[in-house]
Amino acid sequence: MRWMRSVCVASILDEAIERLYRAFSNEPRPAINEACPCCVTQRELQILASTKLREITAEQLAGYASSVTLTAGSEEDFRYLLPRILDVSMHDEDWWPDHEVICSNLARANWFSWPGQLKDSIIGLFSVALEVAISGDDGWKADELICGFALAGLEVGRFLRRLEAEDAAKTLVKFYERNSQSLMKGKLGNAFWRDHKAEARPVIEWFVSPHVVSIINVYYGLE
Numbered sequence: 576m577r578w579m580r581s582v583c584v585a586s587i588l589d590e591a592i593e594r595l596y597r598a599f600s601n602e603p604r605p606a607i608n609e610a611c612p613c614c615v616t617q618r619e620l621q622i623l624a625s626t627k628l629r630e631i632t633a634e635q636l637a638g639y640a641s642s643v644t645l646t647a648g649s650e651e652d653f654r655y656l657l658p659r660i661l662d663v664s665m666h667d668e669d670w671w672p673d674h675e676v677i678c679s680n681l682a683r684a685n686w687f688s689w690p691g692q693l694k695d696s697i698i699g700l701f702s703v704a705l706e707v708a709i710s711g712d713d714g715w716k717a718d719e720l721i722c723g724f725a726l727a728g729l730e731v732g733r734f735l736r737r738l739e740a741e742d743a744a745k746t747l748v749k750f751y752e753r754n755s756q757s758l759m760k761g762k763l764g765n766a767f768w769r770d771h772k773a774e775a776r777p778v779i780e781w782f783v784s785p786h787v788v789s790i791i792n793v794y795y796g797l798e
Contacts, residue, residue, distance in 0.1 A: 587703050587706065588665060588707055591696075591702075592661070592665065592700060594700075595657075595696045595697065596658045598693050598695070599657060599696070602651075602654050603651075603655065604628075605624065605649070605651050605652040607620045607623050607648060608620055609648060609649055610639070610642065610648065614641075614642040614647050623652075628655070628656070629659065633670050636660060637670065640663075640672050640676075640680075641671060641672035643656075643684075644680045644683035645683075650684045653680065657697075660677060661700060665704060665707075673719065674720060674722075675719060675722050675765070677723065678724065678727035681727045682728045686727070686728075701729075704720055705717065705738075709737070709738070709742065709743045713746060713749070714745075714746050714747070714749020714750040715749070715753055717746050718764070722763075722767050723767075725771065725774040725778065726767065745794070748791055751782060751787075753765075758783070761779065762775070
C-alpha cells in the first residue's frame with residue numbers, strides 16, 4: 576500500500592508544480608544581464624534568457640539559482656525563473672543549490688510582497704513537498720524542508736504539526752535522529768541554522784515539547 580501512496584503523492588507533486596507554472600505564467604521573460612562574472616557568465620545569462628523556461632537544464636540553472644539576490648539577477652528575473660528552479664529542485668535530489676539556499680533567496684527577494692496567487696502556489700508546493708518526504712519516511716528531507724521554510728520567513732508551526740500525525744511518526748523520528756546530538760546542546764544539526772538562531776528556536780522548542788517527546792518515546796518503545 577505504501578508504494579501506491581508514494582505514486583499518489585508524486586502525482587500531487589506534479590500537479591502542484593503545474594499550478595506553480597500557471598501562477599507565474601504572466602511573468603515576462605526578462606533580459607537577464609546582471610551578475611558577477613565569477614558566479615554566472617554572460618553566456619550562461621544569455622542561455623537563461625533565450626531558452627524556453629521548461630527546457631532550461633539543471634546544469635544551466637545552477638549558477639544563477641545559487642547566486643540570485645546575492646551576486647546575480649534581480650527580483651524580476653528571479654520571479655520568471657522561479658517555477659523552473661523549484662521544479663528542478665523538487666525532482667533532482669543531487670542538484671545544487673539546496674532547498675535552504677533557494678528559500679533564503681526567496682526571503683531576500685521580498686516574496687511576501689508578491690501577488691497572492693504567486694505566494695499561494697509556492698506555499699502549496701512546499702506543503703506537498705513535505706507530504707512527499709512523509710510518504711518516503713524521509714527525515715533528512717523533512718529536516719531540509721523545515722529549515723528552508725523557516726529561512727523563507729514562513730511560520731513553521733503548521734508544518735511541524737503535520738509531522739505529529741500518526742502517519743508521519745517515522746519521518747518525525749528520523750528528523751529527530753538527524754538532530755538528536757545537537758539538541759543536547761540546545762541546537763539543530765542542519766548547518767543552515769547557524770546564522771538563524773531566532774528561526775531555529777521554535778523548532779527546538781517543538782522537539783522538546785511533551786507531545787513530540789511522547790511520540791518519539793512511543794516509537795522507541797519507551798512508553
